[in-house]
Amino acid sequence: MAAATPLRPSSATATAATHTATTIPTISTPTDALDALANVDTLLVDQDGVLWRGNEDVPGAAAALASLQLSGRRLVFVTNNSTLSRRGYASKLSKRLGFEVKADQVVCSAWSAAEYLRSRGFGGGEPASSGGNGNGSAKRAKKVLALGEAGLFEELDLAGIPALRGPVLEIPAASTPTAPLPPHLPLASLDCSSGDIAAWELDPSISAVVVGWSARQFSYSWIAYAAACLREIPGCELVVTNRDAADALPSGRLLPGTGAILAAVEAAAWGGSSHTKSRAVDAGKGGEWLLRDLLPRAVPRFDPSTAAMIGDRLDTDVAFAVQGGFRAAFLTLTGVATREQAESAAPERKPTHILPSIANLTL
Numbered sequence: 001m002a003a004a005t006p007l008r009p010s011s012a013t014a015t016a017a018t019h020t021a022t023t024i025p026t027i028s029t030p031t032d033a034l035d036a037l038a039n040v041d042t043l044l045v046d047q048d049g050v051l052w053r054g055n056e057d058v059p060g061a062a063a064a065l066a067s068l069q070l071s072g073r074r075l076v077f078v079t080n081n082s083t084l085s086r087r088g089y090a091s092k093l094s095k096r097l098g099f100e101v102k103a104d105q106v107v108c109s110a111w112s113a114a115e116y117l118r119s120r121g122f123g124g125g126e127p128a129s130s131g132g133n134g135n136g137s138a139k140r141a142k143k144v145l146a147l148g149e150a151g152l153f154e155e156l157d158l159a160g161i162p163a164l165r166g167p168v169l170e171i172p173a174a175s176t177p178t179a180p181l182p183p184h185l186p187l188a189s190l191d192c193s194s195g196d197i198a199a200w201e202l203d204p205s206i207s208a209v210v211v212g213w214s215a216r217q218f219s220y221s222w223i224a225y226a227a228a229c230l231r232e233i234p235g236c237e238l239v240v241t242n243r244d245a246a247d248a249l250p251s252g253r254l255l256p257g258t259g260a261i262l263a264a265v266e267a268a269a270w271g272g273s274s275h276t277k278s279r280a281v282d283a284g285k286g287g288e289w290l291l292r293d294l295l296p297r298a299v300p301r302f303d304p305s306t307a308a309m310i311g312d313r314l315d316t317d318v319a320f321a322v323q324g325g326f327r328a329a330f331l332t333l334t335g336v337a338t339r340e341q342a343e344s345a346a347p348e349r350k351p352t353h354i355l356p357s358i359a360n361l362t363l
Contacts, residue, residue, distance in 0.1 A: 021344045022343055022350070023343060024331075024339075024342055024350070024351060024352070025352075025353050025354070026354045026355075027330070027353050027354070028356065028360055032360075033360060033361050033362070034363065036328060036330070036353050037068075037308070037328075037361070037363075039306060039327060040073065040307065040328060041072075041073055041074060041303075041306045041307075042073065042076065042299065042302065042303070042306060042307040042308070043073055043074065043075055043076070043307075043308055043310060044076050044077075044078045044307060044308070045065070045310045046078060046079060046285075046309075046310060046311035046312060046335075047077060047079045047093075048079065048081055048247050049247065049248055049313070049334060049335020049336055050310055050311060050332050050358055051093075051097075051358065052096070053249060053250045053334065054249050054250050054255075057096060058332075058334050058357055058359070059357070060357060060359025060362065061097075061357070061358050061359060062096065062097045063359070063362055064358050064359050064360075064361045065097055065099075065358075066097070066098070066099055067361075067362050069099070070363075071363050074299075075101075075105060076105055076106075076107060076299055077093060077101065077106045077107070078107045078309075079107075079108050079109065080109045080241065080242035080258075081108065081213070082108065082109045082113070082152045082212035082213055082241035082242065082284075083148070083149040083150070083151050083152075083214075084108065084110070084151035085108065085110055085111065085151040085154040085155050085158075086103040086107075086111050086155070087103045087154075088150075088154070089106045089108055090102055090103040090106050093106070104298075107290070107294065107295065107298050107299075108155075109283055109285075109290075110151045110152040110154070110155040110156075110212065110241060112241070112283040112284060112289065113152070113156075113210055114152075114155040114156050114159040115283075115294055116239060116281060116283050116289050116293075117144065117156075117159065117161055117208060117210075118161070119293070120237075121142065122141075122142050122144065122159070123141070123156075123161035124159075124160055141161075141162050141205070142161075142162075142205065142208070143161075143162045143163070143164055143203065143206050143207065144156065144161060144162070144163050144206065144208045144209070144210050144239075145163075145164050145206050145209045145225070145226055145229055146163045146164065146165065146210040146212065147211050147217050147218060147226070148210070148212030148213065148214050148217070149216075152241065153165065156210075163210070164203070164206070165217070192220055192224055200225065200228065202225075202228055202232060202233060203229075204233060206229050206233055207233070207235060207236055207237070208236060208239055209226045209229055209230055209236065209237075209239070209265070211226075211238070211239070211240045211241065211258060211261055211262050211265055212240075212241040212258060213241070213257060213258040213261065223264055223265055223268050224268065226265050226268075226269070227265060227268035230269040230270075231269055238265070238266070238269075238279055238280040238281065239280065239283055240258060240262045240280040240281070240282055240284075241258055241283055241284055242258050242259070242283070242284030242286070242316065243258065243259040243262065243284065243286055243287075243316070244257040244258055244259050244284075244313065244316060246260065247335075247336065248312070248335050248336050254336075262278070262280055266279065284316065285311075285317060285319075285320040286315060286316040286320060290320075291320060295324075304324050304325045304327070305326075305327055306327060307327060308321070308326060308329065308330060309321035309328070310330045310332065310355070310361070311330075311331065311332070312333075312335020312337060313337055314331070314337045314341060314342060314349040314350075314351070317329070318337075318342075318349050318351045319348060319349050321351075322348050322349065322350070323348070329351040330351060330352070330353050330354075331351035331353070331354050331355065332355045332356075332357060332358050333355065333357070334356075334357050334358070339354055342354060
């Protein structure tokens with residue numbers, strides 16, 4: 001297959017083109033799809049906003065992917081959603097698409113975050129318990145304080161990384177003669193007065209704070225404890241599964257995403273200082289780790305010049321393709337970004353093609 005010109009703009013032209021609106025080709029017929037897919041042998045497919053919106057499937061998505069797979073093209077499902085593990089997504093995709101998807105076809109941000117931590121010296125032994133307070137052998141290992149759903153903790157557990165869950169994390173409680181308390185209290189049960197927070201004792205073996213998405217675990221007490229760890233424990237680093245600020249729901253309303261949670265954590269940890277740039281390592285699409293280190297290992301014989309990304313976001317999906325020099329970046333209009341936003345986007349976020357829906361890629 002012929003080599004493609006990388007999508008990344010040159011520094012000389014990027015600034016001038018940033019605010020220039022340009023018309024982007026729309027794929028609306030099978031002929032358009034065939035032309036756009038010429039010399040593409042690997043398709044990296046986002047899920048939320050592409051295959052489904054909330055609990056509703058995008059009509060025709062399953063048929064389009066089945067036709068692409070029958071054409072001999074390789075499908076890799078790359079998602080910033082950290083709520084499920086690779087195995088969880090493989091099961092979900094298989095059920096909703098109607099054909100088998102294997103775990104090694106999935107690159108999810110929960111796994112990416114766990115693999116980043118492994119590269120930093122976390123884990124590597126027998127899988128640790130993903131719940132409780134990290135008793136036993138976990139005391140001798142570097143721990144993480146994590147916010148997320150079951151998928152994140154499953155991937156951390158498989159990587160052998162002791163992970164403390166916010167709601168069940170018990171911390172030393174401050175007792176007074178007039179208000180005696182048990183030796184430890186669950187973090188989620190604390191009132192978080194200024195006196196309570198000042199009396200907290202931090203676990204010095206916490207070496208990273210991992211921020212994923214969870215509406216159930218997110219709380220003021222978790223932010224306060226995470227911020228204290230980041231400020232006060234030497235070398236404690238911040239890892240985020242993705243920076244997606246919000247996701248689209250079928251009604252058109254936006255669901256606050258992991259990026260919104262990250263903003264609260266960083267403001268609590270470093271707000272009011274001279275710090276202006278995020279200190280978090282982004283393990284998802286849009287961050288350097290997944291593209292530079294994990295993707296070549298996760299997708300054997302991966303060649304950016306014959307790869308295309310299908311996604312609904314300019315800041316993660318399209319930027320990921322541009323940064324990686326992919327042959328094509330397809331923006332679907334069933335998710336977050338609009339045509340108007342795409343056509344006025346800066347070169348580093350501008351797709352090569354627009355899809356009213358992924359169904360328009362049916363061959």
